[in-house]
Amino acid sequence: MSTISSQEVARVAGLARIALTDEEIERFADELGVVAESVALVSQVATPEVPATSHPIPLTNVWREDVVGETLDRDEVMACAPASEDGQFQVPQILEED
DSSP: OOSSOHHHHHHHHHHTTOOOOHHHHHHHHHHHHHHHHHHHHHHHHOOTTSOOOSOSSOOOOOOOOOOOOOOOOHHHHHHHSSSEETTEEOOOOOSSOO
8 A cells, every 4th residue: 555645646746737647646656655665664774873874885086187278258258148248248137126
């Protein structure tokens, strides 16, 4: 028996404005139920004695030299912009500030 009901899936889909067929609602209810049961199973195993891990294999950062490369010409870029002023992109104002 799924822990996620079809009614819950339909309600969340409605809130998210996602149109689902009855078959999709049933399938997602079953799939989400399996996910919920799996999380519950992992929660039973995860005790304070078990250290938390974010990745099963230790990771090492790989750094590259920060080298300045070729850049775009500002005049060429500004020529492609719909609007520019003083070498900057000009965009519509979205806040009601002066």
